[in-house]
Amino acid sequence: MGKHLKKLLLIYPFIYSTIFFANAQQYQVSLLTCDPGDQLYSAFGHSAIRIWNKETNQNWVYNYGTFDFNTPFFYLKFTQRTLDYMLSVTTYERFLMEYNYFQRNVREQVLDLSPEQIAKLIEFLDNNYLPENRFYRYDFFYDNCATRIRDVMEQVLGEQLDWNEDLLAEQKTFRNLIDEYVYPLPWADFGIDLALGSVIDIDAKEREKQFLPDYMEAAFDRAVIVGDGPSRKLVKEKLEVLNFPPRESKMDLLNPYVLWWIFAIAVVVLTFVGYKKKRLYKGFDVGFFAALGLLGLVIVSLWFFTFHSQTKLNWNVLWALPTNLILAFALLGNQVKPWVRKYLLAAMTLTNVALLVWIFGIQSFHPSIVPVLLVILLRTNFLYYNMDRFGWEKKA
Known part of the structure; x- marks a missing residue:
C-alpha cells in the first residue's frame, strides 16, 4: 500500500499540471x-x-x-x-x-x-x-x-x-513625466511641485x-x-x-500663473506707496511670512516625517523657510530686535540660492513661483533698509 501511495504522489503533480494547462x-x-x-x-x-x-x-x-x-x-x-x-x-x-x-x-x-x-x-x-x-x-x-x-x-x-x-x-525626468498629466490641473501641478523634492529630477529609465x-x-x-x-x-x-469623443481642456483663469503675478504686482504697488508715505505696512509682512512659514513646515514634515521617498531633498524650503513664522511674530512688535535685520539678510540670500538651485538644474521649481520669489526679495529688502527710518525703534 505504501509503494502505491508513493507512486501516486510522484505522478500527481504531473497529472494536476496537465489538467491545469489543458484548461488554461x-x-x-x-x-x-x-x-x-x-x-x-x-x-x-x-x-x-x-x-x-x-x-x-x-x-x-x-x-x-x-x-x-x-x-x-x-x-x-x-x-x-x-x-x-x-x-x-x-x-x-x-x-x-x-x-x-x-x-x-x-x-x-x-x-x-x-x-x-x-x-x-x-x-x-x-x-x-x-x-x-x-x-x-x-x-x-x-x-x-x-x-x-x-x-x-x-x-x-x-x-x-x-x-x-x-x-x-526621449530622456525624461520623473517630474517631466508627471507634468505631462497634471498640466490640465494647474493647482494640482503647483502643489505637486511644492511637495516633491529634487529626487524626482533625475532621468527615468x-x-x-x-x-x-x-x-x-x-x-x-x-x-x-x-x-x-x-x-x-x-x-x-x-x-x-x-471610446469617447475627446473633451476640451479649459484652463481656469484663477490659476497660479495668473494669481501670483497679480499678487506680485499688488505688492509692488503697496511697497511703492509705503515708500512714498514712509510706512512699512508690516501687517502685510506678518501675514505673508506667516504663510511662508506654514508652507515650510509642511515641506519639512513631508521631508523628514513621512515614508514618501519622493518628498526628500525638497529645496523649496530655501524660500519657504519654516522659521519665517518666528519672523512674523517678531514683526508684530513695535521695536526692532537685533536679529531681525540679520534674518532678513539671510532670507534674501537663501532665496537667491533657491534661484541658483533652479538655474543649475538641481531641482525644478514650479514656474509660477517666480513672482512669489520676487515678492520675498522685494519685501525683505524693503524691511531691511527702511524699518529703522519708518517708525520702528531699535531694541538693545
Whole structure:
C-alpha cells in the first residue's frame, strides 16, 4: 500500500499540471489601460489585468489600485505613506461601469501567452489575492497599480520576457513625466511641485517609465516573448473597449500663473506707496511670512516625517523657510530686535540660492513661483533698509 501511495504522489503533480494547462487554453488574458480622468487621483490613468474564461464566460478583472476608505486614520496614513493598497477582483462588467460613467477611454491588449504561461499567471494572481498576500505598501513611482502588473509579468515569464526597449527614446525626468498629466490641473501641478523634492529630477529609465499606465501600454506593445519556440509579440491583438469623443481642456483663469503675478504686482504697488508715505505696512509682512512659514513646515514634515521617498531633498524650503513664522511674530512688535535685520539678510540670500538651485538644474521649481520669489526679495529688502527710518525703534 505504501509503494502505491508513493507512486501516486510522484505522478500527481504531473497529472494536476496537465489538467491545469489543458484548461488554461480556454482563457484569454489581457492588459486593460484606462485613460486619465478629470480629478487628481485619476489624472494618471489606470491599469488592470483581465482574465476571461471563454467557455464559462467568467470574466474577472484583477486590480492592484484599490484601498479601503474605512481604514482608521486614513488621511494621516495616506499623507505619511503608511496606507496599504491591495489587489481586488471584480467582474469585467462592473469594472467598466465606472469608466463608462466618467467617459474615460479603455483599451485592451490581448496577450499571446501559451497555456502553460496562462496557467502560471492565474496561479500567481490567485495566490496574490489570498488575504495574507493581497496588501502592499503603495509607492507612486515604484510600486503602484501599473508596476505591480509589470512585476507579475516578469515573475511569470522570467527571461522569456524581453521588453525590447526603445534605445532612442526621449530622456525624461520623473517630474517631466508627471507634468505631462497634471498640466490640465494647474493647482494640482503647483502643489505637486511644492511637495516633491529634487529626487524626482533625475532621468527615468525606460522600465521605470512604466509607473504610468500609458507608458506600460506602449512597453507591452514593444515586448516580445523569446525562448518559447519562435519569438513572438507579447500583444497579439489590440481592442478599443470604450471610446469617447475627446473633451476640451479649459484652463481656469484663477490659476497660479495668473494669481501670483497679480499678487506680485499688488505688492509692488503697496511697497511703492509705503515708500512714498514712509510706512512699512508690516501687517502685510506678518501675514505673508506667516504663510511662508506654514508652507515650510509642511515641506519639512513631508521631508523628514513621512515614508514618501519622493518628498526628500525638497529645496523649496530655501524660500519657504519654516522659521519665517518666528519672523512674523517678531514683526508684530513695535521695536526692532537685533536679529531681525540679520534674518532678513539671510532670507534674501537663501532665496537667491533657491534661484541658483533652479538655474543649475538641481531641482525644478514650479514656474509660477517666480513672482512669489520676487515678492520675498522685494519685501525683505524693503524691511531691511527702511524699518529703522519708518517708525520702528531699535531694541538693545
